[in-house]
Amino acid sequence: MVAAGLLEELRDFHRRYNQEKVAENCQDYQHGIFQSIGFKEFHEYLITEGKCPQETSALLLEKGIQALKLVTKRYARKQNKWVRNRFLRRPGPNVPPVYGLEVSDLSQWDENVLKPALQIVESFIQGRQPSADPVKMESEIKEDKRSHHMCELCNRVIIGDREWAAHTKSKSHLHHLKKRRKLHSTLSAVESRVNVTETQGDHEGTENLGQDPQTSPAQPENG
Numbered sequence: 035m036v037a038a039g040l041l042e043e044l045r046d047f048h049r050r051y052n053q054e055k056v057a058e059n060c061q062d063y064q065h066g067i068f069q070s071i072g073f074k075e076f077h078e079y080l081i082t083e084g085k086c087p088q089e090t091s092a093l094l095l096e097k098g099i100q101a102l103k104l105v106t107k108r109y110a111r112k113q114n115k116w117v118r119n120r121f122l123r124r125p126g127p128n129v130p131p132v133y134g135l136e137v138s139d140l141s142q143w144d145e146n147v148l149k150p151a152l153q154i155v156e157s158f159i160q161g162r163q164p165s166a167d168p169v170k171m172e173s174e175i176k177e178d179k180r181s182h183h184m185c186e187l188c189n190r191v192i193i194g195d196r197e198w199a200a201h202t203k204s205k206s207h208l209h210h211l212k213k214r215r216k217l218h219s220t221l222s223a224v225e226s227r228v229n230v231t232e233t234q235g236d237h238e239g240t241e242n243l244g245q246d247p248q249t250s251p252a253q254p255e256n257g
């Protein structure tokens with residue numbers, strides 16, 4: 035993005051539309067184009083460029099780039115979530131097919147992302163079925179409605195995959211889980227205390243065995 039001329043674009047936009055507003059102290063990054071990702075992150079850099087040492091400027095630029103990466107990541111996550119909730123979890127006649135592409139390997143971008151994406155769009159434009167399969171609706175994913183799950187924590191049998199998934203997130207199950215964890219930590223604390231006592235006991239025992247009661251000076255007086 036930066037290499038593709040982002041900086042030049044930002045400077046140009048800043049000069050044309052933003053500089054004056056900043057000068058008049060009426061800049062507002064909450065509205066319109068000014069709130070778009072990749073602009074407000076460079077505010078400090080843009081308003082100080084040429085008015086501060088080169089190193090400071092470079093630092094502010096780096097800061098902007100890092101902030102840009104962060105908000106872009108956050109936005110991508112939000113978009114994915116939106117697509118999942120809006121399309122994949124809500125089957126219906128108005129829901130278009132959603133295609134998933136493997137984007138994690140940047141070195142394979144053209145092969146894994148660009149080419150298949152263009153193919154899908156092309157097929158769509160020409161009214162053909164794309165060769166790739168759309169992402170499955172979450173409701174299409176086969177679930178076993180009769181599977182038995184034994185929850186040893188709650189001592190209950192749960193029937194059905196969906197019910198089981200819901201159970202593991204339920205308040206009562208989590209309550210039991212918490213109780214079990216607490217019990218475990220108490221037990222291990224008690225255990226370590228018992229171990230210490232046992233070791234001390236053994237130690238005393240060995241000492242007694244090593245001494246001859248008759249030659250021990252303390253023994254006759256005690257007895």
Ligand SMILES: [Zn+2]
Nearest residue numbers: 185187188207
């Ligand atoms: Zn449970």
